Amino acid sequence: MKPFAYVRPASLPEAIAAHGGRPGARYLGGGTNLVDLMKLGVERPDTLVDLTRLPLGTVEETADGGLRIGSGVRNSDLAAHPLVRSRYPVIAQALLAGASGQLRNTATTGGNLLQRTRCPYFQDVAKPCNKREPGSGCGARDGVHRDHAVLGHSPQCIATHPSDLAVALAALDAAVELQGPGGSRTVPATDFHRLPGEHPEQDTLAEPGEIITAVLLPPDAAGLPARYRKARDRASYAFALASVAAVLDLGEGRVRRVALAFGGLAHRPWRATTAEELLVGRAPTEDAVQQAVEAELALAQPLRDNAYKVALARNLACEALNTLARGPRP
Template sequence: MKPFGYARPASTDEAVRLCAAGPGARFLGGGTNLVDLMKLGVETPRILIDVSGLPLDRVTRTADGGLSIGATVRNSDLASHPDVTEDYPALSQALLAGASGQLRNAATTGGNLLQRTRCRYFQDVSKPCNKRLPGSGCPALEGTHRDLAILGHSPECVATNPSDMAVALAALDATVLLVGPEGERAVPLTEFHRLPGENPDQDTVIRPGELITEVVLPPPVPGAASRYRKARDRASFAFALVSVAATLRVAAGRVEHATLAFGGVAHRPWRARRAEAELRDAPATPAAFQHALIAELAEARPLRDNAFKVDLARRLALDVLGELTERQQARTG
């Protein structure tokens, strides 16, 4: 690890000011990904701005009945927060499906959103990688890519976003609040992470020196049920091959409201807008769900070794939509 400076600001303003003071500054949250990448030589900050102690550790109801989640709230605390388990169960389920108990105790909300891909070429500085070293190439295209993208990738990068939490937040229409040298702004979660295109070194639309302060959820949709499910190579403590977050409200056998997002399939949480459009007012039947999912996944372009993910995504989502429909029907009789 290269030597570096360290600062612990007392306010978000001071944090932003410190970060703008010189090149090579990085914000530090729980450190579960950044410190690891520093050990690997992927990240070489000159100074760490430790924001983990900022007063951004609260989960509070918003005036309209939504939920404000501070950027330094730990993943474990968020997963067990009563407002989350009761009103946004898919978010709690996503958090609990990620990492291990120890890591969830350290990882923060903001840090979770900014974690980097676990593509092995990105993490190995002896290998080319367009995300780590733009223009150096992408060995994953022809190499080990079983767990990489099937949607939205480019010839430059086939990495996947590794977050579980972000997939649930995408389905829940969350908004990310940022503060930077030019002030505050809000970005919808679904637009926060980007597709790789020609510059895969940019994971998100965050600007230099900007700090995540909050994630805000809209009020829960009345009468809707939500669920997060994850398929992985072992039962626990593994990244998703494919995951699904969904919210669904069914009335009189028809879909009144549906949101759907996939994880493990793209450079960002994949909000399935096409499937959602097909589902709107459709009968809540397996056949209609199949139709919508096939429409969504028609644009999948699997790589040599990950075509299985297309079927896995379809079947997992079908299962989740079926489960949510059953729960709705059980509730409404």
């Protein structure tokens, strides 16, 4: 094992100073992803800055009626929180569709958003990977890529982001609150994760040394009908082959508001803006829903072995939207 320093700061400023934006420093939350990558030799930090003692573990109502979720809130606590379950149930659905109960008891909200891809070429230091080692190549492109991206990928990287929570946050128009050496700022959840482009090693817009301090849920999404659906290779504890978070608000039989985000298809949660634009103002018939979803997925560029994801994502999205359009069962 490579030796590393361990720091347990007592405040956010102390944590930010301990990290210092240095390439070898890492923040530690639940450690459910970082520790695994250290064991594999993918991550080799010289300093771990433990955030678990900082006051980041609460869920609070905001003045405008939304929710502020501290980045240290455990996934299991967030999924069970009464305000989340009553106002934003799609968050609970996404979290419960994710990892095992043991992992949810440890994993944090901030860490969930910052987890790295589960691409086997990224996780194997003997394989080429531009995300792990820029310029080394993408082993997955001509290798085993059944689970990889069909949207937004680049010649440099075809990995997908593994978070279920991030997909729900994208559909809810949530925001990510950051604090770092340059002060505090807020970034829309839909923009927080990057597409790979020429720099797949940059997963997010977070600057070196910045800490996710909270996730903000907007009040206008509270209580809207929403649904999370996920397809995976086994019934539990598996990452998404494709997933979808859908929000649908109807008025007089027509779509007043719709949000659709895909997971498992791209380097980040994929907000389906083309489909949304086609549905707003229309009656959500099954034909209209299918046409809108297919228009979105026409942007897909599947590879040799993952074209099945396009049909899988289409079926998930249509099922989710059609279920919401029919309304709750009597």
